[in-house]
Amino acid sequence: MLPKNKIEEDIAIQVNGISKAYRIGLEEVKHDTLGSALVSFFKKPLRNLKRLKGLSKFNGFESSDIYWANKDITFNVKKGEVLGIIGKNGAGKSTLLKILSKITDPTEGQILIKGKVASLLEVGTGFNPELTGRENVYLNGTILGMTKKEIDSKFNEIVEFSGIPKFIDTPVKRYSSGMKVRLAFAVAAFLEPDILIIDEVLAVGDAEFQKKCLGKMKEISGNNGRTVLFVSHDLAAVGALCDRVVLLNKGSISDVGLPPDMIKKYLSSNNYVNEADYSDYKGSGDWLLTGINLLANDKRDENVIWQTGNSVIINLKYITKVFGKSPYVILLIKDSFGNTPFFCFSKVAFNGEISLKDIGEINIEIPKLPLLPGSYSIDVTFKYGRDTSYAKESIIDFEVHKGDFFGTGRLDDGLVNSVLVEQKWSFND
Amino acid sequence: MDNITIIEPRKSSNKINFKEIYRYKDLLYFMVLRDVTVIYKQSVLGFAWALINPVFSMLVFSIVFGKLAGVPSDGIPYPIFSYAALIPWTYFANTLNASGSSLISSAGLFTKVYFPRLIIPLTPVLSKLIDFSISFVILILLMFYYQYMPTMKLFLIPLLILILLLATAGLGFWLSSLAIQYRDVKFGITFAVPLLMYAAPVVFPASLILEKYGTTAYHIYGLYPLTGVIEGFRAAVISTKEIPWDLIGISLIGAILLFIIGLNVFNKLESNFADVA
Numbered sequence: 269m270l271p272k273n274k275i276e277e278d279i280a281i282q283v284n285g286i287s288k289a290y291r292i293g294l295e296e297v298k299h300d301t302l303g304s305a306l307v308s309f310f311k312k313p314l315r316n317l318k319r320l321k322g323l324s325k326f327n328g329f330e331s332s333d334i335y336w337a338n339k340d341i342t343f344n345v346k347k348g349e350v351l352g353i354i355g356k357n358g359a360g361k362s363t364l365l366k367i368l369s370k371i372t373d374p375t376e377g378q379i380l381i382k383g384k385v386a387s388l389l390e391v392g393t394g395f396n397p398e399l400t401g402r403e404n405v406y407l408n409g410t411i412l413g414m415t416k417k418e419i420d421s422k423f424n425e426i427v428e429f430s431g432i433p434k435f436i437d438t439p440v441k442r443y444s445s446g447m448k449v450r451l452a453f454a455v456a457a458f459l460e461p462d463i464l465i466i467d468e469v470l471a472v473g474d475a476e477f478q479k480k481c482l483g484k485m486k487e488i489s490g491n492n493g494r495t496v497l498f499v500s501h502d503l504a505a506v507g508a509l510c511d512r513v514v515l516l517n518k519g520s521i522s523d524v525g526l527p528p529d530m531i532k533k534y535l536s537s538n539n540y541v542n543e544a545d546y547s548d549y550k551g552s553g554d555w556l557l558t559g560i561n562l563l564a565n566d567k568r569d570e571n572v573i574w575q576t577g578n579s580v581i582i583n584l585k586y587i588t589k590v591f592g593k594s595p596y597v598i599l600l601i602k603d604s605f606g607n608t609p610f611f612c613f614s615k616v617a618f619n620g621e622i623s624l625k626d627i628g629e630i631n632i633e634i635p636k637l638p639l640l641p642g643s644y645s646i647d648v649t650f651k652y653g654r655d656t657s658y659a660k661e662s663i664i665d666f667e668v669h670k671g672d673f674f675g676t677g678r679l680d681d682g683l684v685n686s687v688l689v690e691q692k693w694s695f696n697d
Numbered sequence: 698m699d700n701i702t703i704i705e706p707r708k709s710s711n712k713i714n715f716k717e718i719y720r721y722k723d724l725l726y727f728m729v730l731r732d733v734t735v736i737y738k739q740s741v742l743g744f745a746w747a748l749i750n751p752v753f754s755m756l757v758f759s760i761v762f763g764k765l766a767g768v769p770s771d772g773i774p775y776p777i778f779s780y781a782a783l784i785p786w787t788y789f790a791n792t793l794n795a796s797g798s799s800l801i802s803s804a805g806l807f808t809k810v811y812f813p814r815l816i817i818p819l820t821p822v823l824s825k826l827i828d829f830s831i832s833f834v835i836l837i838l839l840m841f842y843y844q845y846m847p848t849m850k851l852f853l854i855p856l857l858i859l860i861l862l863l864a865t866a867g868l869g870f871w872l873s874s875l876a877i878q879y880r881d882v883k884f885g886i887t888f889a890v891p892l893l894m895y896a897a898p899v900v901f902p903a904s905l906i907l908e909k910y911g912t913t914a915y916h917i918y919g920l921y922p923l924t925g926v927i928e929g930f931r932a933a934v935i936s937t938k939e940i941p942w943d944l945i946g947i948s949l950i951g952a953i954l955l956f957i958i959g960l961n962v963f964n965k966l967e968s969n970f971a972d973v974a
């Protein structure tokens with residue numbers, strides 16, 4: 269056991285049993301008589317006072333409206349390490365970063381930090397629309413903890429990195445939102461802390477600029493042995509940048525390990541396929557869908573991940589009463605904007621006779637999933653000639669995760685409304 | 698050897714970290730600069746607005762209280778009598794409004810970045826000094842008009858400004874740290890500030906209290922820091938008026954008390970700001 273307040277030479281951050289309790293609002297009591305509503309109206313100020321007071325005062329931590337955003341979190345970050353933190357929405361990632369950056373105090377536990385910390389929980393904090401780019405660089409820079417002298421000496425580099433030197437004396441309210449982000453990130457990129465804490469700030473900005481930022485971050489951590497703590501939902505970036513990943517789940521650490529392992533674990537716990545509902549269909553009902561499964565390859569694994577470029581299988585289960593009336597199947601794959609990136613149509617894609625048994629399965633294999641990361645759903649239709657037996661929209665929702673379609677290790681997800689197709693490139697002179 | 702930062706649940710005995718606030722002095726400077734540059738952007742009259750408020754109040758007060766109601770003014774012409782009071786008063790009122798709601802309006806800042814939060818309510822205390830200084834222009838014109846020649850008593854003004862700053866800052870710290878959790882405070886400030894003006898000797902002289910209620914009441918009244926500041930301002934510019942040292946002394950004590958209380962309340966509540974905002 270190390271003496272208190274001492275930390276080992278090669279450790280930059282030591283987090284010991286950090287917990288954070290928040291007070292969350294409980295549902296208000298509903299009144300069904302005028303009398304009780306009136307009484308409550310006059311009592312309301314008292315209740316409000318109690319509630320507001322409760323935001324900062326806890327009497328014992330048992331009460332039902334207390335929410336542990338972080339619970340007993342312990343880990344170390346080595347000097348020069350890039351540590352990723354991933355987890356679902358509300359897992360407590362931002363809360364942990366806020367505690368680490370002293371924005372909010374932990375309820376329990378202790379953190380020891382060696383070196384100067386800069387945190388970037390948002391790009392452009394404190395940007396004022398009325399001020400010019402130049403004025404905002406100084407304001408934002410000092411908010412992030414730089415001194416005027418430091419900013420003076422880096423000002424030209426900052427402006428150059430932002431790529432918008434022409435607009436530096438224009439009020440920021442005349443900027444496009446992308447320009448604002450570029451300028452803001454440029455300021456942050458030139459902070460020179462020992463430890464940099466970043467929360468999902470790369471999610472904004474166009475693909476080109478994101479790449480520039482990632483490059484800068486690599487430079488920050490690579491060259492000078494700077495420690496970086498990095499929260500992101502962009503698993504490709506996490507995989508590319510981090511040395512180690514902490515997986516958070518409901519406020520606690522569920523695992524710590526190498527990026528590929530943690531990402532796999534996260535995706536499989538996160539694989540989100542809605543319980544499908546087969547009733548409420550349109551059509552005669554002679555031929556019914558009884559089940560739909562999304563599988564990866566042949567593995568009948570419950571926790572499959574659908575990733576761009578993977579080989580996947582859509583498995584349909586049916587039951588039918590009628591035979592031999594030239595049946596066919598239509599599947600429409602819909603994205604969240606209601607477009608149909610692709611469809612599966614047995615009449616054109618299946619070369620042969622369909623012979624149905626009274627109970628059976630249909631498998632549609634897609635050797636290389638061409639969908640970009642996002643949410644999708646499937647419409648299913650069974651037909652006999654012109655008669656619809658079964659038709660239902662959005663029978664199942666699924667999520668496609670980032671994957672390596674082209675086998676190049678690179679994938680921009682800056683594109684929307686499109687699908688990927690195999691392509692061969694050559695450059696001849 | 699790198700210095701080690703320890704992050705722990707905050708103890709109630711936590712000391713105010715003045716060194717850290719000093720380290721962030723550049724931030725304070727740019728925040729004040731931001732306030733000053735932004736306030737009159739896209740306005741036609743610009744800094745003239747700093748004069749309009751006290752000048753019109755002076756005109757209205759001179760007619761209503763000076764002429765119609767015949768409120769005494771220690772034998773001083775009512776316009777300069779009220780204007781000398783309106784300069785510190787306008788500063789106090791405007792700063793309190795801005796400072797009291799400053800944490801609420803900067804919630805987006807301190808929930809995203811750490812810096813000493815005291816800088817937030819401190820910013821208007823400094824930035825409003827610009828308007829305050831501008832409003833002296835009219836005072837000088839009035840002095841010429843009524844032929845009050847400047848005397849050595851003008852050197853009193855820095856002391857009065859100090860009292861004013863301490864009181865305003867203290868109250869600003871106090872109210873802003875309550876307002877972030879209880880928004881009622883913000884509404885309360887808008888409601889109470891005009892009333893506080895009638896509690897201060899703006900439209901009447903403090904000597905009225907002395908006449909009506911005696912010396913003890915007069916001295917207790919001095920604990921309201923604006924009393925000493927306003928009477929001091931009048932004495933500083935009006936050559937015939939004597940300096941009310943007793944009032945100024947008591948007001949200084951009142952201001953220091955307010956400052957200390959405000960600072961401590963703020964420091965005690967600071968750790969909750971990000972959670973309750």
Ligand SMILES: Nc1ncnc2c1ncn2[C@@H]1O[C@H](COP(=O)(O)OP(=O)(O)OP(=O)(O)O)[C@@H](O)[C@H]1O
Nearest residue numbers: 290291292337356357358359360361362363364972
């Ligand atoms: N000030 C607050 N008061 C009450 N509850 C809060 C407060 N701040 C955060 N929470 C709660 O704490 C939990 C964790 O929030 P946090 O922002 O850390 O999640 P996250 O992991 O960053 O999620 P996301 O991926 O969506 O950014 C959430 O359930 C949230 O509602």
Ligand SMILES: [Mg+2]
Nearest residue numbers: 361362363467
């Ligand atoms: Mg978050």
